[in-house]
Amino acid sequence: MPTRFKRLTSALVAAVFVVLMANPAHADFNPIGSEPDVPHAQPADPDVPERGCATTLSDPTNAGGGIPAAQIVYAWSEENGNRYEQFVERIAKIVDRLDWSLDESSDYDQHVKLSCRTGPAGYARALVVPEKIEDAEIGGETAAHVIEDDLVAAGYDPVNRVYMVFDDFDGTAQAFCELLCVATTDEWDSGTMLHEFIHLFDVDHAKVTETVLHEDADVMSTQWHTWQVDQEFNNYYDPSELTATFYTSAYPHPRKANLATWSMLTAPVCCDVGYSNDLLTAQERTIEADAPYGYPTGFTVAGGGWMQVTPPGPESLVSSRYYDGRRSLTMNVQSWAEGSLSVTRKPAVTPGRRYKFFARLTTGTSGTVKLRLTWYNASNVPISTSDGPLGGLTSDWAEYNSTGVAPTGAATVQLSVVSPAGQTFVYVLDSLQLNRCDNTRTTDGCRLNSGLPTS
Numbered sequence: 001m002p003t004r005f006k007r008l009t010s011a012l013v014a015a016v017f018v019v020l021m022a023n024p025a026h027a028d029f030n031p032i033g034s035e036p037d038v039p040h041a042q043p044a045d046p047d048v049p050e051r052g053c054a055t056t057l058s059d060p061t062n063a064g065g066g067i068p069a070a071q072i073v074y075a076w077s078e079e080n081g082n083r084y085e086q087f088v089e090r091i092a093k094i095v096d097r098l099d100w101s102l103d104e105s106s107d108y109d110q111h112v113k114l115s116c117r118t119g120p121a122g123y124a125r126a127l128v129v130p131e132k133i134e135d136a137e138i139g140g141e142t143a144a145h146v147i148e149d150d151l152v153a154a155g156y157d158p159v160n161r162v163y164m165v166f167d168d169f170d171g172t173a174q175a176f177c178e179l180l181c182v183a184t185t186d187e188w189d190s191g192t193m194l195h196e197f198i199h200l201f202d203v204d205h206a207k208v209t210e211t212v213l214h215e216d217a218d219v220m221s222t223q224w225h226t227w228q229v230d231q232e233f234n235n236y237y238d239p240s241e242l243t244a245t246f247y248t249s250a251y252p253h254p255r256k257a258n259l260a261t262w263s264m265l266t267a268p269v270c271c272d273v274g275y276s277n278d279l280l281t282a283q284e285r286t287i288e289a290d291a292p293y294g295y296p297t298g299f300t301v302a303g304g305g306w307m308q309v310t311p312p313g314p315e316s317l318v319s320s321r322y323y324d325g326r327r328s329l330t331m332n333v334q335s336w337a338e339g340s341l342s343v344t345r346k347p348a349v350t351p352g353r354r355y356k357f358f359a360r361l362t363t364g365t366s367g368t369v370k371l372r373l374t375w376y377n378a379s380n381v382p383i384s385t386s387d388g389p390l391g392g393l394t395s396d397w398a399e400y401n402s403t404g405v406a407p408t409g410a411a412t413v414q415l416s417v418v419s420p421a422g423q424t425f426v427y428v429l430d431s432l433q434l435n436r437c438d439n440t441r442t443t444d445g446c447r448l449n450s451g452l453p454t455s
């Protein structure tokens, strides 16, 4: 269709996107910001792989006929002048680090699709386009909407593109969608830009900052220090199960999504070694598929107790929902025998490899439980168990765990929460996870715990 009509249609479509002004940060221009180093330091520059171009256009403003991809922009104003040549290589490396962060967050290979242009020699100059922001504040702070207006006026396409804009002036770390979507920052580091970029998928950090008592280090909660994306696979990103969706903002916000499906990213491919992984399904992790009072799909009880999907009640007891969704599993412990609540399915394991079972538990009263890994052979006969420490539950949503090495002959593992006999109380279970511990950059090969107690 004619370009003029196409742009009008595109603008109308884009205009219904939610306007998202996330956490505007007042920061002085800091072109060489410090890179995040949690959960471990990023590699040195030469070792960060060059992401490369997913698509190349002769005219970077006209992306309508292309594939979805992010366009990188160096934004300058009269205040500091055009310092493109000074900074272009640095910006390209920050974008490479941003892509590395996404990829290294999990055991899936997944990358940001980047748009380049023909003409300039070399990857960095093809990747980063300069744009003068005519209406930038001189001696003051320039908001993201000013940059968005400028890109619209310069003819940049709202279709198939989001824009990552590095401000060479006093700007804001902000995600903003109106006619087109921009992630801006004047703090030039990969964590901050990755944070704002993820906001463009309409992932909020409200539920992370509103945690009951704990906060997992995640680029959406602490982008200044951390680079990894949703290490529990239950906030907004699960590359292992693309049909799984998660609430992306605080209650009662209804939107559910999975960042791993975003058109700006390549399709995730299993498996390599990254900071986190998970061998459970989204239902086993979050208990979201069933209605309150119902029987929790995928779980089994043996011995002293009975279970149900947690009935309605105080928000703090219905779910560790800031970590996943809004449901949980309630176990009504009975005193006559040891109670064992298990994930029915037994994930496959490799003998000699370490595994770590995590879960969050809380109680309105008091009681003790431990987490158990039961190793089974290929004939489905139990071989041995690895028990975590016996822990006293509290009204906190603490994270408990058990870790063990799959013994010779092990083929599968069953995950259980075990309550010793002689107790009558109720506990609530949520946010389960089973890690394969082959991350070479943490001491036990698994992601770090964010709660207490640990084994």
Ligand SMILES: [Zn+2]
Residues within 6 Å of the ligand: 022, 023, 195, 196, 199, 205
């Ligand atoms: Zn934010």
